[in-house]
Amino acid sequence: MRPILLQGHERALTQIKFNKEGDLLFSCSKDHVINAWFSHNGERLGTYDGHSGAIWTLDVDSQSRFLVSGSADNTLRLWSVQSGKCLYEWEFPTAVKCVAFNETDDQVVCITEQRMGYQGAVRVFNINRDGDGTAQATEPAHMFNPIGSKATVCAFSYVQNRIVTGHMSGKVAIFDYKTGEEVDNNERAHGDEVTDLQMAPDRTYFITSSKDKAARLHQTKDLKVLKTYTTETPLNSAAIAFGKPYILLGGGQEAMKVTTTSLRQGKFETRFWHKIFEDEVGRVKGHFGPVNTIAVSPTGTCYASGGEDGFVRVHHFDQTYFKAKPYGEWEILD
Template sequence: MDKKKVIAPLVCHGHSRPVVDLFYSPVTPDGFFLVSASKDSTPMLRNGETGDWIGTFQGHKGAVWSCCLDKYAIRAASASADFSAKLWDALTGDELHSFEHKHIVRACAFSEDTNLLLTGGMEKVLRVFDLNRSDAPPRELEKSPGSVRTIAWLHSDQTILGSCTDMGGVRLWDVRTGTIVRTLETKSSVTSAEVSQDGRYITTADGSTVKFWDANHFGLVKSYDMPCVVESASLEPKYGNKFIAGGEDMWIRVFDFHTGEEVGCNKGHHGPVHCVRFSPGGESYASGSEDGTIRIWQTGPSNNAEQEGSSTVKDVSEEITREIENVHISSAQEDKTADISDNPTNQKATENE
């Protein structure tokens, strides 16, 4: 442990119940921003660099499981146990639209062009809403084999990936046909699936394993066993030479991408870590926990060795085999029941001036 750096994080209070999802915006002319989802029913917007609170989105009546910002950080979206996904004005905090569902909504994601909103949840249905025609019926894709846990867009909005709460594997939908075209095999349910900032890799966390997949040819690049059960993982976006993972032991661990060696271990949370995400420039990363807090950890300045390492990561991608066999979905895993917040609807969203 003597070689592992201990870092004092920025601690962001405000949520009264567990923080279950975090999302960083890209860098905008006004900086970058961090939005958080919590079981307390109130997503919060913060300055991504300092962690300072900007505003709270008020309107959900149940636990909020997922949140995201569009690439301009002008609009936010949230998915909730109150059977709705909501679209918000990130500048004023106003609710722009509520998309009603028939069951708990676990995940939401803006398309790269920001015109579409993707949702999924306990209905086992992926829906694509046209944000230019909010009142129009959504497009529904081929039904998911299980309750949807995570979703993301890739290939310039031509492909959608999703994982389930009750079975292993990551399924890939072709947006043009609306059908599942491939499944990436994992033994356990995938609780975190992230597309890298450059679109080259898919990072997944499934139980005690973190995997990296080629996002173009879907070959398995790396697979590392973790020292504990992890719920979330994120790849450093600038150089791609390290990744972070957090889970049930309350630690946020930093690993070398090339070797899987643990190079850092930071503790500060007082409950399991549900989500970890790198900031868009890789200078810091955030963690959200069962303890209701968000902590932002600085990574420190990158050195030349790290920059040289990034070229190695790209070389690895070029060497991946182009043919991947079709795989079968793993047997069902334990279904995690989504709970609904007891908190009543609060007051209208507020913001700092």
């Protein structure tokens, strides 16, 4: 699996996302720039310029028409994927740490940071898809402040009016965003900050990664922990492979400690775990620093990882990956 190395950022990567078809890859980093790439050959399609602070988060809709991004410049921005133009900008008192589209692409949820006397807030905006996309409502359709530990990551559930959140304390919770009520929670989902939350395609289960060196698979309905993948390094990202029973994990020692750490000790690999049997089945090296974000193509043919070193590495799976029998002689029917 020879990787395609994407060099388009000058600082650490914060998030990467594939579009629904898997032919485009979007990356954002602390250098104020969002890049769009062709996933099959790593060619850069274009950049989205406008933010004046580190970009923490992005998401793209299922039609590859709109892109949303959240930044340390305290703005949430809506972009045209095709033209690269910023269509609308929402301003907040603090930085935007996480954004996500819902399944029908007509709503976006965002988390703003708890800082400088402002409470952490979760806002849901209705996205007007008519016309060119510049006519958006200034105010959120719904807003609430999670009480207790601050929320770090979020995603829409498959249940209407519900979002799933991961928190600084390691808690995972479900909120009714219309009322702001916490419907359910698992206080002990993790022992430390939840660093990533990625939904399965049907949103009935999701994976979280944490600084407590573990990733967990949760049932969306009741937040029951289905599987646990324990490593010996803090995790920054976890992704679910499509079409195969694998989980991809990435992390490594914190950036501050990396200068005194050799590559082997730093554990800067992408690690493959068997989703069902909870066994580690492989590792892919490459990054010169912690892996900050991982995304798997919806086609199941490749995955990408973004590191503290400023590089995005796209790995297209070999034939051996598709021929492997992860369940032994058993064949699982779809």
